[in-house]
Amino acid sequence: MIAAYWAAAEARDWDGFGRLLADDVVYEGPQTRERVRGREAYIRFNVEGFPGDWHLAVERIVAAQGQAASWIQSVGSNGAETGLCFFQLDDRGLIVRITDFWPEPYELPASRSHLVERY
Amino acid sequence: MIAAYWAAAEARDWDGFGRLLADDVVYEGPQTRERVRGREAYIRFNVEGFPGDWHLAVERIVAAQGQAASWIQSVGSNGAETGLCFFQLDDRGLIVRITDFWPEPYELPASRSHLVERY
16 A cells, blocks of 8 residues: 555556545644645645655555555655655555655764764 | 563663664664664663653554554653654564654745645
8 A cells, every 4th residue: 555655656646646545634744844634635735746856766664554654765856865654544444644754864963973883 | 562662762771672672783873874783882872872861752653574663752852853763673573673763843845835734
């Protein structure tokens, strides 16, 4: 299910993408405190909110008992970015809740630099 | 397993925490490109790298087939922060790989502000 979600996004197959979503899907991005409610609004958010020639690659999907998490790489005009999503499925197996995070690079704090190696 | 990991960290029960880790556990923080190899080094990293009176609360754990993801809230001197971790377990069920992300708030891009509500 989650692999199909990302494959549909990568293919810009918005009909196929929409078939994976519950009517009342809710998307939240906690970093910006943005929210989108409903399948049509969420498809529009993806189509209009993220134009350009981005590509996605799935690094990891973990799924069990109506919940899932994914870790993807997106490459686009901002370079490579990491996307982390938590999903909930409804009792029909459709995606009903998406919580989306995009962590960005930051400076290693000096307070722990002696405890790690860099890569 | 992952719930026990976070409970041990919250309790500063580093012996119990260590018993959940493979000898050759590898921790990576992709945002800073920091890495820690081995159980003892990883315990030291947690004890010495993150002093202070932080507290953790688990928001979500998803686990299946030797893989897991967690979403936690940490509250400490930096205020509330969101931690997202992906785990791999070895064939004895011990944590052998940890990839840790700390997404931070950012400004909503104007390009999609008409497509979302704020919360």
